Amino acid sequence: MSVTGGSATAHALLGTAADGPVEPSRFPAREAAERELSKPMYHENDPNLLQRAMNRFWSWVGDLLTSVAGAAPGGTLGLIVILLLVAALVAALWWRLGKPRRTPHRPGSLFDDRPRSAAEHRAAADRHAAKERWNEALQERMRAVVRSLEERTLLAPHPGRTADEAAHEAGRTLPAQATRLRSAAREFDDVTYGGRTTDQQAYRRLRELDLDLEQATPHLSDAAGGTAP
Numbered sequence: 001m002s003v004t005g006g007s008a009t010a011h012a013l014l015g016t017a018a019d020g021p022v023e024p025s026r027f028p029a030r031e032a033a034e035r036e037l038s039k040p041m042y043h044e045n046d047p048n049l050l051q052r053a054m055n056r057f058w059s060w061v062g063d064l065l066t067s068v069a070g071a072a073p074g075g076t077l078g079l080i081v082i083l084l085l086v087a088a089l090v091a092a093l094w095w096r097l098g099k100p101r102r103t104p105h106r107p108g109s110l111f112d113d114r115p116r117s118a119a120e121h122r123a124a125a126d127r128h129a130a131k132e133r134w135n136e137a138l139q140e141r142m143r144a145v146v147r148s149l150e151e152r153t154l155l156a157p158h159p160g161r162t163a164d165e166a167a168h169e170a171g172r173t174l175p176a177q178a179t180r181l182r183s184a185a186r187e188f189d190d191v192t193y194g195g196r197t198t199d200q201q202a203y204r205r206l207r208e209l210d211l212d213l214e215q216a217t218p219h220l221s222d223a224a225g226g227t228a229p
Contacts, residue, residue: 118148
């Protein structure tokens, strides 16, 4: 080997060593890594879409509560007190208004298809009241009120009559009780069609109205039949 050839070979080797090992370009390397990590074997235990959404939601809630706790008087303790008060308010509204319905119902007929006497409706109301089923007790007592007025010929029997219609017609015959009759009809509609719940006090008011109507003197000139008996 000549001196010149040996020098060229040594220079080539030294140049290669100085330059270091040949590396792939940065972008092809990243693409190769992404392709490798995209294989299913690396994602078998990953959360699904719903889990990821829930994780993000609870993370958002946690950040929100942290922010509110920092702004609320008393810090975290003050936030807990505020949340308890809100929960108590919601519970009170739920208890008072009852379970809300998705769609409102229009008031329908006061009575069902099987005709019953006022005494039968009162007996049914008393049975429900004894078991503290105030919704059913109020409904039966309202039916007893209207049926009693029909039996006394103060209201003409009218299939399909609503509680509001009965209260309006009876109020003309018994003007002193007109306000209480309209209030009772609203209670009946709220319970029957509005999805609300009633209580013992409301039932007692309607029961007292029923008893008072038994003793009330009608204005016979305005009676449903149009003439006095």
